[in-house]
Amino acid sequence: MINLRTRIAMAGILAVSALTTACSSLPTSASAAVKSEKDRNLAPDFTLKDSNGVSAKLSDYKGKVVLLDFWATWCGPCKVEIPWFIEFEQTYKDQGFAVLGVSMDEEGWAAVKPYIQERKLNYRVMLGNDQVGQLYGGLDSLPTTLLIDRAGKIAKVHIGLETGKDGFQNEIKNLLDAPRRSVGSSLGSMPAWLAGTR
Amino acid sequence: MWVLLSVLCPLGLQGQGSGALTVGQIDQSSAKRGSTFTQKIPLHLKAGFHVNSNTPADDYLIPLRLTWAMGKVTSEGVVFPKPQLENYAFSAKPVSVFSGTFTVEAKFRVAVDAPVGAATVLGKLRYQACNNKECLPPKTIDVQVPLDIQ
Numbered sequence: 001m002i003n004l005r006t007r008i009a010m011a012g013i014l015a016v017s018a019l020t021t022a023c024s025s026l027p028t029s030a031s032a033a034v035k036s037e038k039d040r041n042l043a044p045d046f047t048l049k050d051s052n053g054v055s056a057k058l059s060d061y062k063g064k065v066v067l068l069d070f071w072a073t074w075c076g077p078c079k080v081e082i083p084w085f086i087e088f089e090q091t092y093k094d095q096g097f098a099v100l101g102v103s104m105d106e107e108g109w110a111a112v113k114p115y116i117q118e119r120k121l122n123y124r125v126m127l128g129n130d131q132v133g134q135l136y137g138g139l140d141s142l143p144t145t146l147l148i149d150r151a152g153k154i155a156k157v158h159i160g161l162e163t164g165k166d167g168f169q170n171e172i173k174n175l176l177d178a179p180r181r182s183v184g185s186s187l188g189s190m191p192a193w194l195a196g197t198r
Numbered sequence: 199m200w201v202l203l204s205v206l207c208p209l210g211l212q213g214q215g216s217g218a219l220t221v222g223q224i225d226q227s228s229a230k231r232g233s234t235f236t237q238k239i240p241l242h243l244k245a246g247f248h249v250n251s252n253t254p255a256d257d258y259l260i261p262l263r264l265t266w267a268m269g270k271v272t273s274e275g276v277v278f279p280k281p282q283l284e285n286y287a288f289s290a291k292p293v294s295v296f297s298g299t300f301t302v303e304a305k306f307r308v309a310v311d312a313p314v315g316a317a318t319v320l321g322k323l324r325y326q327a328c329n330n331k332e333c334l335p336p337k338t339i340d341v342q343v344p345l346d347i348q
Contacts, residue, residue, distance in 0.1 A: 073258045074326055075333040076288035104335065115258065141332040160332030161287075 034171050037178075040153035043068070043146065044135040048102065048126035051109065051116055056100070056126050059152065065092075065175040066148040067099045067168070070128065070139050073115045074105070077161045078143040082119060084165040088172060089123040095176050096150065099123035102132065104139060149175050217337050218247045218327035222299075226344040232310040234274055237343050239264070239302045241323075247334075248295040249325040251281030255294055260326035260336050264302060267320040270312035271345065274305040286330055304343070312347050319343040 047057045058068070069085060071078035089099045101123060103112045108127060116125055133139040147156040156171050222240030229235040243249060250259045266273040279300050283292035306319060321341035327334045
């Protein structure tokens with residue numbers, strides 16, 4: 001016969017064990033890894049105007065590793081990542097890498113351009129819209145950052161500040177170091193990144 | 199559950215909004231024509247989230263705003279509680295926010311020629327919520343203040 005005190009102690013041990021197991025399965029920056037090539041889906045293509053008024057098409061970046069950052073000037077956590085992305089652009093741009101920022105500010109360039117100048121963004125920034133947001137699953141949370149391989153496929157999605165600078169850097173290096181393969185003929189048009197890419 | 203809510207909350211008094219911020223039950227006020235009255239608006243934020251206060255320190259942040267439709271009942275001002283100053287990784291200086299449950303007070307004036315009887319004052323609450331890792335897009339929700347004009 002097990003007494004009450006023993007039962008409570010056993011229940012406590014089980015609860016701690018379950019919590020430990022659950023927590024150990026959470027992704028950490030150290031274990032962050034891109035998806036295997038066979039599991040990647042094409043990034044939906046879009047065309048948007050950049051801060052210079054020039055049309056920018058995602059599929060024009062085919063052959064490069066792209067960090068696609070959906071952000072907004074009012075998004076505090078986005079501010080944490082932006083200095084990292086400035087550094088990545090500077091460090092890796094000559095290795096076939098590009099950062100693309102898509103601002104989801106409703107106020108448009110009036111809000112975004114001063115921010116770009118103030119924070120000295122050195123990468124291409126476009127103004128997003130609902131249509132592009134829907135292509136990428138609605139963008140319910142910002143920042144939402146995707147790493148896209150040279151074939152235009154989504155290798156990783158980060159929603160919120162879920163990984164640190166080192167995690168991003170490891171993933172970028174991983175994609176840049178991957179052997180070049182023939183790139184696909186076109187980018188996707190469906191929110192394929194939702195299919196378990198995260 | 200819905201039956202219970204329907205019984206407990208007469209029409210128009212249920213919580214309003216379905217996002218990170220919801221409006222709690224607003225009790226019906228009574229006011230005479232030509233008088234002013236103050237209505238408490240209880241607001242509830244989802245655990246872990248905050249909204250910028252009505253006076254965020256950073257120009258880029260979207261403030262909490264409560265505005266009212268014009269009519270026979272007009273706004274005489276909104277009083278927000280004292281905001282919390284919280285430290286977040288994304289800001290070098292403390293951020294002025296509201297979190298948890300808090301109450302905003304709205305003051306109204308009833309026109310002398312307002313029709314006597316039941317009325318509803320319609321408002322819009324605009325907010326932008328974040329937690330310490332991510333932000334939700336700005337949202338505007340309806341606020342309805344039930345009123346008995348005497």
